[in-house]
Amino acid sequence: MxxxxxxxxxxxxxxxxxxxxxxxxxxxxxxxxxxxxxxxxxxxxxxxxxxxxxxxxxxxxxTSLREYIPGYSSTSLKKKATRLTYEADSLKSRLEVLEAYTSALKPVLTGEIKPEKIDSIVNINDNGLDLDESKLLATKKDSLFREQIESKDRFPLSDVNEDRAKNVFFAPLTGIISQSYDVKSKHYAVDIVSKKGTPVKAIADGTVIISEWTAATGYVIMIQHSNEFLSVYKHNGTLLKQQGEFVKSGEVIANVGSTGELTTGPHLHFELWNDGYSVNPTNYISFE
Incomplete structure (x- = not known):
């Protein structure tokens, strides 16, 4: 065939x-x-x-049948793993912020004394410490000056010097104060309402010690100024400065936003600290 x-x-x-x-x-x-x-x-x-x-x-x-096939993970487990990842990142950021904040305030909290102040009254020689007691005795003029200072408040603002004190710092933002400084409610700041994207400015010359994001307060920036002043700006939309940068008074460092879990709308949460103590920002800055 x-x-x-x-x-x-x-x-x-x-x-x-x-x-x-x-x-x-x-x-x-x-x-x-x-x-x-x-x-x-x-x-x-x-x-x-x-x-x-x-x-x-x-x-x-x-369909959900894929969960019964080896090699496929459950959808609920994926969601839980993603949520735990975000929480871990948030906790890590908050820990870094707390460490930087504690490091910045450590000299104030521990009460460290500058070496040059010690050398002016103490002489170190071979026999040990030689204390010059004459430099410790206060004169009559010194006593009167001390009584005058101690008779005043910690942050006195007389009627004559009130406007001058408010001109010490540059206003970070002008607008309506939605929530004032209140020690009883533990609100150690003022909230200034403004449009989203409005520039936020540094109140004085200083160094940025923190420029991070936290879950509670969103984008946060902190600036260390001279005379032991520290300014804090929270709930920003974006940050324009990084940690370690030096900023000038009135320089734009961020813009108004509504980031973080504790925000209620576009505004700036502004705190002012001096020598480790919270102070009322309206005593030093005019926000109008």
Whole structure:
């Protein structure tokens, strides 16, 4: 048999029709019949297999059945892992902020004394410490001056010097104060309402000691000034200065936003600290 005859015979086998008949066993009555060829069977079988694979893939990809397949993780576990990752990042940022804040206030809290002040009254020699008691004795003029200072408040503001004191610092933002400084409610700041994106300015020359983001207060920037003053700006939209940079008085350091969990809208939460103590910013700055 030639090769051509073999091909013709194979093609004939694929195209020959076969009849499938279903009969009643008792009456031999024909119930159902179907004419098919081998080629039809192969085509229908292939289409059915492809359809079955597609349906199985869709069930695995878009239903919860994939959770029962090894290698696929649960959706709830993914959500929980993502939430824990965000919380861990937030705690890490808050820890860095607290460490930098504590490091900046450590000299004030520990009451460190500058060496030059000690050298003026103490002489170190071979016999040990030689204290010059004459320099410790206060004169009458010194006593009167001390009594005058101690008779005043910690941060006195007389009627004559009130406007002058308020001109000591540059206003970080002008606007309406929505919440004032209140020690009883532990609100050691003033909240100034303004439009989102309004520039926030440094109140005086100083060095940025913190420029970070926290979950509670959003974008926060802190500046260490001279005379032991520290200014804090919270809930900013964006920060324009980084930690360690030196800023000038009135220089734009951020802009107004509404970041953090404790915010109620676009505003600036401004704190002012002196020598480790919180002070009322309105005693030093005019926000109008």
């Amino acid at each position: 030639s090769r051509k005859d073999k091909k013709r015979k194979f093609k004939q086998k694929l195209t020959d029709k076969y009849r499938l008949v279903i009969l009643n066993e008792d009456t031999f009555q024909e119930r159902f019949s179907l004419k098919l060829s081998r080629l039809n069977v192969f085509v229908l079988g292939g289409l059915f297999s492809i359809l079955l694979i597609v349906l199985t893939t869709l069930l695995i990809a878009f």
